[in-house]
Amino acid sequence: MNPPFPIPARRTFTAKTVTLAHGGGGSAMRDLIDDVFLSAFSGAGRAAPEDQARFDLAALAARGDRLAFTTDSFVVDPLVFPGGDIGKLAVCGTVNDLAVGGAVPVALSCAVIIEEGLAVELLRRVVGSMAQTARAAGVSISTGDTKVVARGACDKLFITTTGIGVVRAGLDVGIAKARPGDVLLVNGLLGDHGAAILNARGDLALDTTIESDCAPLNGLIDTLIAAAPGIRMMRDATRGGVAAVVNELAEASAVGVRLSELAMPMRPEVQGFCEILGLDPLYLANEGKILAVVPANEADQALAALRAHPLGREAAAIGTVTAERPGRVTMETRFGGERIVDMLVGDQLPRIC
Amino acid sequence: MNPPFPIPARRTFTAKTVTLAHGGGGSAMRDLIDDVFLSAFSGAGRAAPEDQARFDLAALAARGDRLAFTTDSFVVDPLVFPGGDIGKLAVCGTVNDLAVGGAVPVALSCAVIIEEGLAVELLRRVVGSMAQTARAAGVSISTGDTKVVARGACDKLFITTTGIGVVRAGLDVGIAKARPGDVLLVNGLLGDHGAAILNARGDLALDTTIESDCAPLNGLIDTLIAAAPGIRMMRDATRGGVAAVVNELAEASAVGVRLSELAMPMRPEVQGFCEILGLDPLYLANEGKILAVVPANEADQALAALRAHPLGREAAAIGTVTAERPGRVTMETRFGGERIVDMLVGDQLPRIC
Numbered sequence: 073m074n075p076p077f078p079i080p081a082r083r084t085f086t087a088k089t090v091t092l093a094h095g096g097g098g099s100a101m102r103d104l105i106d107d108v109f110l111s112a113f114s115g116a117g118r119a120a121p122e123d124q125a126r127f128d129l130a131a132l133a134a135r136g137d138r139l140a141f142t143t144d145s146f147v148v149d150p151l152v153f154p155g156g157d158i159g160k161l162a163v164c165g166t167v168n169d170l171a172v173g174g175a176v177p178v179a180l181s182c183a184v185i186i187e188e189g190l191a192v193e194l195l196r197r198v199v200g201s202m203a204q205t206a207r208a209a210g211v212s213i214s215t216g217d218t219k220v221v222a223r224g225a226c227d228k229l230f231i232t233t234t235g236i237g238v239v240r241a242g243l244d245v246g247i248a249k250a251r252p253g254d255v256l257l258v259n260g261l262l263g264d265h266g267a268a269i270l271n272a273r274g275d276l277a278l279d280t281t282i283e284s285d286c287a288p289l290n291g292l293i294d295t296l297i298a299a300a301p302g303i304r305m306m307r308d309a310t311r312g313g314v315a316a317v318v319n320e321l322a323e324a325s326a327v328g329v330r331l332s333e334l335a336m337p338m339r340p341e342v343q344g345f346c347e348i349l350g351l352d353p354l355y356l357a358n359e360g361k362i363l364a365v366v367p368a369n370e371a372d373q374a375l376a377a378l379r380a381h382p383l384g385r386e387a388a389a390i391g392t393v394t395a396e397r398p399g400r401v402t403m404e405t406r407f408g409g410e411r412i413v414d415m416l417v418g419d420q421l422p423r424i425c
Numbered sequence: 426m427n428p429p430f431p432i433p434a435r436r437t438f439t440a441k442t443v444t445l446a447h448g449g450g451g452s453a454m455r456d457l458i459d460d461v462f463l464s465a466f467s468g469a470g471r472a473a474p475e476d477q478a479r480f481d482l483a484a485l486a487a488r489g490d491r492l493a494f495t496t497d498s499f500v501v502d503p504l505v506f507p508g509g510d511i512g513k514l515a516v517c518g519t520v521n522d523l524a525v526g527g528a529v530p531v532a533l534s535c536a537v538i539i540e541e542g543l544a545v546e547l548l549r550r551v552v553g554s555m556a557q558t559a560r561a562a563g564v565s566i567s568t569g570d571t572k573v574v575a576r577g578a579c580d581k582l583f584i585t586t587t588g589i590g591v592v593r594a595g596l597d598v599g600i601a602k603a604r605p606g607d608v609l610l611v612n613g614l615l616g617d618h619g620a621a622i623l624n625a626r627g628d629l630a631l632d633t634t635i636e637s638d639c640a641p642l643n644g645l646i647d648t649l650i651a652a653a654p655g656i657r658m659m660r661d662a663t664r665g666g667v668a669a670v671v672n673e674l675a676e677a678s679a680v681g682v683r684l685s686e687l688a689m690p691m692r693p694e695v696q697g698f699c700e701i702l703g704l705d706p707l708y709l710a711n712e713g714k715i716l717a718v719v720p721a722n723e724a725d726q727a728l729a730a731l732r733a734h735p736l737g738r739e740a741a742a743i744g745t746v747t748a749e750r751p752g753r754v755t756m757e758t759r760f761g762g763e764r765i766v767d768m769l770v771g772d773q774l775p776r777i778c
Contacts (some may be wrong), residue, residue: 093771097664097710100770124495124526126592129486139485139492143534143587144570149576173477181496183585185538217497217585221776225500227578232536232570234496234587239479311450357450407477417453418446423574 077282090190095220105218112203113213125179125214127236127381132178136238140175142166143234145165149423151198151229153272155264155283156359158231159201161425164288165310166235166357167209172306172362174245174297175237177195177209190228198229209288211235234383243297249304250325253261255371257364259292259378260386261285262314263342266356269424271345278348280288280341285360288327292383293362299377300370306362310425312416313355317363318391318401319415331391331413354403355416357424435636443543446571449590458571461549462535465556466566473489478532480589485531489591492750493528495519496587502776504551506625507713508617509586512554514778517641517712518663520562521587524643525715527598527650527658528590530562536570536585543581551582562641564588596650602657603678606750608724610717612645612731613739614638615667616695622777624698631701634736638713645736646715652730653723659715663778665769666708670716671744671754672768684744684756684766707756708769710777718746 085107093100124159132139146162154300156164163180170177182202186195206213264285271280289308297303305325314331322329338353346353360383366374371389378384392401402415438460446453485492499515504644509517516533523530535555539548559566600632617638624633642661650656658678660670667689675682684707691706697708719727724742731737744756 076767091771093776095775096769096772097669098769098771101664123522124493124528126526127492127494129482129490129492129591132492133482133486137482139480139589140477141480141532141534141589142568143536143585145536145538145572145585147538147572147574149578169476173479175477179494181494181587183496183498183587185498185500185583215495219498219500219776221500221580224577225502225580225776226583227574229578230538230583231476232496232498232585232587234534234536234585236481236492236494236589311454316450416449416451418444419449422445422449423572423578 087192089192090186090195090220092186092188092220095218101218108192108199109216112199123215126181128248130263132238135176137241138239140170140173140237140239142169143232144169145230145232146425147230147423148269148425149227151194151199153284154268156286157198157201158229159198160205161286161359162231162233163202163205163209164286165425166233167211167288167290168308170235170237170333171293172308173239174243175239177235177237177290179212179214179236180206181215181234182213183232183274185226186218186220187226187228188220188223205288209290230274245303245305247305247307248324249319250321250327250365250393252327252393253366253368254304254365254393255389256329256391256393257366257374257378258337258382258388258390259339259362261339262358262361263338263353263356266421266424267342267345268336270421278345280345282341282345284340285358287360287383289360289383292378292381293309295377295381296364296374300366300374302367302370303364305365309358309361309363311357311419313357314411315354316415318413321365322401323399326398328397329391329399329401330394333403333406335390336387336389337386351420355420359425430668440545442545443539443541443548443573445541445573445575448539448571454571461552462569465552476568485591488529490594491592492593493523493526493590495522496585497522498583498585500583500776501622501777501778502580503625504547506637507621508638510551510554512551512760513558513580514639514712515586516555516558516562517639518778519586520564520641520643521661521731523588523590524646525661526592528592530564530588530590530643532565532567532589533559534568534587535566538579539571539573540579540581541573541576558641562643596726598656598658600658600660600674601677602679603674603718603746605680605746606721607657607718607746608721609682609744609746610719610727610731610743611690611741611743612715612737614690614692615711615714616691616706616709618712619774619777620695620698623774631698635692635694635698638711640713640736642713642736645731645734647719648730648734649717649727653719653727655720656717656719656721662711662714662716664710664772666710668707668718668766671766671770674718675754676752679751681747681750682744682754683747684754686756686759687744688741690739690741704773707766708773712778
């Protein structure tokens with residue numbers, strides 16, 4: 073980034089709530105950006121003076137041969153939930169999208185749409201989470217935008233993060249690359265995010281301590297790639313859960329996938345939660361779980377590497393790729409039967425991320 | 426981008442309105458993305474199979490030495506207005522943010538937040554505008570995201586575009602680079618976008634034909650840079666209008682700026698519109714206008730180059746940079762007086778872009 077831009081002295085930003093003026097392009101907006109965003113992001117990178125961040129291309133090219141570019145909007149409801157908030161989620165989601173493509177995340181942009189009346193303290197908390205999570209993931213938040221809409225024109229706060237990263241030279245992972253005999257791994261307990269959000273909405277009055285698994289996975293993925301250089305595919309199991317990813321994989325790779333219900337790592341609380349509500353945990357969203365397909369001869373070392381990482385202690389092999397029934401996902405149930413795992417039309421829960 | 430992903434045969438996507446299922450990560454979402462987004466963007470680039478687009482870094486580095494990265498959310502109300510719609514705006518806005526930093530735009534991401542119930546035909550129109558504008562600007566739309574929220578949780582449609590581009594080697598423009606003696610240029614008529622949007626809201630029942638000036642300016646900027654290689658700064662005069670940009674310039678460069686009211690190119694309709702409503706046209710948003718600061722010895726050739734371009738026919742020199750009164754913007758009025766042009770606290774019009 074250049075040229076360096078002095079962060080202005082902390083202004084006495086005393087507004088308690090965000091108003092339309094804070095999105096108007098004038099001095100109120102500048103104060104909000106200086107005081108709430110730049111002061112938080114300065115440790116983790118900094119919004120650029122020119123409304124645009126700049127990166128040296130030779131330095132990027134020294135880290136890999138391809139630039140990765142990905143975007144996600146976050147509209148999760150509620151904004152704050154056990155295990156995280158929309159800010160943490162917005163950073164993890166895009167960092168993970170980069171990482172599962174084999175890219176080392178470099179920087180994020182952050183565009184916010186704020187509803188008039190949002191408490192500045194809440195915004196500060198969310199922005200603080202973004203900064204903290206970005207630091208933990210080793211990425212900068214380098215550029216941004218702020219819009220404010222009138223009361224009722226959006227639900228409190230939406231965040232869109234876009235990420236750039238560098239794909240490691242020689243690594244070629246993809247949803248169409250699974251082959252019969254490959255093994256399907258997951259790095260831990262399934263369904264925590266979906267269950268935590270649904271519970272946090274408070275309509276259910278279920279007494280659980282389930283927390284979102286929201287976490288940046290780029291470090292874990294570094295470890296995994298080192299242990300299994302022949303890795304075929306990684307994907308984070310967010311909206312649509314494990315079922316959506318595995319169905320996409322089966323279709324794109326023209327293979328069958330056979331899952332094992334008994335092998336699925338899942339908290340008994342999540343299982344119970346799903347039973348009470350009639351949900352299928354295979355479709356619950358995760359925000360700190362990847363599915364990885366590795367060749368059979370690398371499966372043991374991949375699993376060991378995952379389990380040695382703090383975010384992979386409960387990692388498991390949950391299925392195998394087959395030549396039979398291409399495009400189909402089946403699951404051996406805990407009672408030894410078999411069922412088809414289809415793609416849902418929609419999701420069980422809207423605004424899960 | 427790799428690997429190439431076959432665009433699926435056009436499905437019989439018959440939904441008339443967007444539903445929550447279309448944002449759920451399942452097959453309904455895939456159908457919406459395939460049919461509405463991928464089919465439109467395929468001519469202008471294509472959403473990538475891995476939720477991430479990829480670009481060869483060596484090819485980027487051959488075009489310049491720095492990568493530029495910028496983001497904007499668009500929440501304009503109404504979605505469709507004379508001269509454009511939110512889709513055209515979302516592409517132009519980010520293309521122009523890249524271009525004013527001296528970057529050649531390469532690709533955009535597109536993240537949409539849709540209110541349940543939005544007409545699919547309207548979404549198609551907006552997405553079609555995005556594709557058409559991207560083609561005109563020579564950029565691809567390479568990756569995206571779709572979220573759907575319940576009725577009342579957003580106002581119809583918000584779009585966030587993020588852009589990457591390559592900054593020309595050796596070019597160093599910036600808001601802090603103006604020097605006394607420099608000349609301030611604009612590429613045409615001011616205030617059209619702001620006036621068009623306000624009028625399109627329909628509360629006023631004024632009978633005007635003012636259209637938004639929304640346009641991608643990267644071609645014009647190429648011409649300008651070629652004509653004035655010593656160019657100091659460019660900035661698009663969007664939210665906050667000319668006044669916001671010039672105030673930022675005066676502060677960041679520690680110079681004074683003296684504007685000439687008589688020299689401001691403006692339609693008589695826009696002037697009349699502002700008089701009726703008590704608005705100051707200097708603060709009206711533009712979406713196809715840049716302010717450029719050039720050294721005095723390059724001003725004539727820069728102006729001639731702008732005027733020779735279809736988007737610069739009404740270009741004018743509207744002010745000069747002075748050593749006096751650093752940080753202050755003044756304007757010589759049409760009656761020979763002088764007034765201070767201050768930065769507003771907010772904006773005259775919310776949701777202008």
